[in-house]
Amino acid sequence: MRFRLPAPALRAGAIALLGAALTAGCATPARYDYSAFKESRPASILVLPPLNSSPDVAATYSMLSQVTLPLAESGYYVFPVSLVDETFRQNGMSNAAEAHQVALPKLREIFGADAVLYIDIKQYGTSYALISSESRVTAEARLVDLRSGQVLWKGAASASSAEGRSSSGGLVGLLVTAVVSQIVESSTNRSHPIAGITSQRLLTAGMPNGILYGPRSPRYKTDGNTAP
Template identity: 60%
Template structure:
């Protein structure tokens, strides 16, 4: 019996090691990022894969602050958006399809930030009403088309967990939250939280600090 247990343990050990390694996030390779040394960023209107039409501009309106705080010059997002509209490009999909070299020619920025919103809005979950925003981003060198960095982040109204209580009270609370959330766009402040988590400088595997940051030498 002991020998059987030892053999079983030997067989399971590699699998356990694989599972354990899978939970650890490997350090991001910043080689291309450090070589490119981008100073200015043009943020393209986000691609919206959520059912809520407000997602694109809710996210777009809140990305400048964390990028500027990270030490980058960010082209005014309203000007960038209007420039695309004047050239007949109104959807995120069409804008994201423009060649990096063309974007560089128009705006003169070093890099472009491509954002995709995959989740934005409130969902009713029997005894709770949860509002969540999830987005991912990639920073692209406009001169070469090289991807310098990719990341993802989320924010949820339910991050504090369920405080308990009776079932009837939970159902009433969920219904009230659903009404409030659908009439006031509760996702908008969460888009700000997700933007900060996604684009703030110096985070683990996040954006490197830009040249305008006092922390630039720490990259």
């Protein structure tokens, strides 16, 4: 037996569902809890070679080469990433997964950093489709205090070469745009600059739920710092 609602009830239910969807879509992200970060006040950061969960072998070092600038501009001393990577290699750790397994006290003993940054690249590369091609880089990061072992901050960011791209002329315009973008994406390494944008969004202080300013920044507050 099928149970049928009267038409007014159906309309009321549809309105309620639409209202719930709109409310969910406009919800403000929860504010990050910076209490551990403010208590720790790290001044120096050790960046480990990023894990690469994408199929592109170039992802790790493309991202690693572009993390220093946003962190330094945010007010932190960043251990030279090339020297850190070479130190791991000289000690028999030739990939990022092995470096990520090193115990926190050992990292603290070797490098003397206040905190270590773990990065995991979830997406890196170019995807091709009939009417849309793009290079996209998505990464997650976790900052851990090397003195206490506490997680100070977690974040994620993404960037795409398709951002801001528009076309006109209906289907023909879309196809022309797709052909042009495929030529550009396939003839140049678009993923590397996109990784730089992702790195900036992920590691620049002052972003919503981003990292806090470090002690080398003029915006750093000695009374415990301020959250973005």
